[in-house]
Amino acid sequence: MKGIDIAKWNPVTNYALVAQQVDFAVLKIINKQNNEDGLFATNLNGCRANNIPLFGVYNYSYAANTVKAITDAQAVINVLKRHNLNTIVWLDVEEESIAKSLGKALMDVIYAFKNTIEAAGYKFGIYTGLSFYNSHIKPFIGNSQIPMWIARYPSSSPMTINQNPNPEKKPDVSNIVAWQYTSKGQISGIKGNVDLDISYVTYDELMDYHTSADVNVKPILKKGSRGEYVRSWQIYLNLHGYSCGVSDGIFGSKTEKAVKAYQRDRGLVPDGIIGPKTWATI
Numbered sequence: 001m002k003g004i005d006i007a008k009w010n011p012v013t014n015y016a017l018v019a020q021q022v023d024f025a026v027l028k029i030i031n032k033q034n035n036e037d038g039l040f041a042t043n044l045n046g047c048r049a050n051n052i053p054l055f056g057v058y059n060y061s062y063a064a065n066t067v068k069a070i071t072d073a074q075a076v077i078n079v080l081k082r083h084n085l086n087t088i089v090w091l092d093v094e095e096e097s098i099a100k101s102l103g104k105a106l107m108d109v110i111y112a113f114k115n116t117i118e119a120a121g122y123k124f125g126i127y128t129g130l131s132f133y134n135s136h137i138k139p140f141i142g143n144s145q146i147p148m149w150i151a152r153y154p155s156s157s158p159m160t161i162n163q164n165p166n167p168e169k170k171p172d173v174s175n176i177v178a179w180q181y182t183s184k185g186q187i188s189g190i191k192g193n194v195d196l197d198i199s200y201v202t203y204d205e206l207m208d209y210h211t212s213a214d215v216n217v218k219p220i221l222k223k224g225s226r227g228e229y230v231r232s233w234q235i236y237l238n239l240h241g242y243s244c245g246v247s248d249g250i251f252g253s254k255t256e257k258a259v260k261a262y263q264r265d266r267g268l269v270p271d272g273i274i275g276p277k278t279w280a281t282i
Contacts (some may be wrong), residue, residue: 017189073116
């Protein structure tokens with residue numbers, strides 16, 4: 001399916017005309033100051049009134065730490081609730097300077113945003129460029145099942161919605177569900193250039209997409225365990241008031257104490273072991 005992603009700098013002049021050409025739209029939801037994007041409400045209402053399927057909203061991330069990521073996620077949630085909208089939230093991660101300074105810790109920022117969004121009942125995905133993904137995400141993301149929307153532009157020439165990119169240039173990325181293939185799209189009813197996208201899944205499939213690393217296997221975690229599963233739990237626990245210190249992926253004494261407190265509050269045996277019953281609480 002073919003679609004567009006739009007923000008306040010892509011003014012739509014005729015939503016009915018756009019609806020005749022695209023299968024879906026993704027809307028920018030907040031700006032750098034965490035205020036609602038200037039045209040979000042207009043774009044949302046235009047899509048709703050003209051039956052343009054919404055394939056989510058996106059937030060360009062400037063977060064350089066987990067606290068900022070949580071604050072940003074909450075701002076997104078507030079706008080979603082204000083507009084009574086339940087959809088997938090795409091985190092646009094492409095700030096090179098932040099990625100270089102954080103290294104592997106960039107994943108902590110991503111997971112902090114993800115966990116906050118999912119704890120509020122919404123779906124989560126990552127948007128980024130192919131080069132950024134290969135350099136800053138792929139080495140650290142492990143076997144996560146997070147859906148990926150990847151940008152790669154095979155051509156620098158303007159493209160109409162009826163033109164197709166070279167399929168051999170499709171990004172080779174695990175869990176790719178959408179490809180942004182040009183930033184110079186031409187659509188009747190939109191002023192100037194607009195991003196064009198291909199989706200490889202339906203909206204229902206997207207909303208059913210599992211985003212957790214534990215989609216197939218929920219390993220038993222206990223003191224001495226290491227890895228991305230442990231790190232995800234540490235971030236989750238810290239977000240919900242059960243401090244286990246740094247999210248380093250090492251299941252130590254502080255993490256065990258936090259798990260016990262978490263289990264106790266949920267009526268489980270506080271043994272400090274993350275087994276099936278503890279997994280089931282998420």
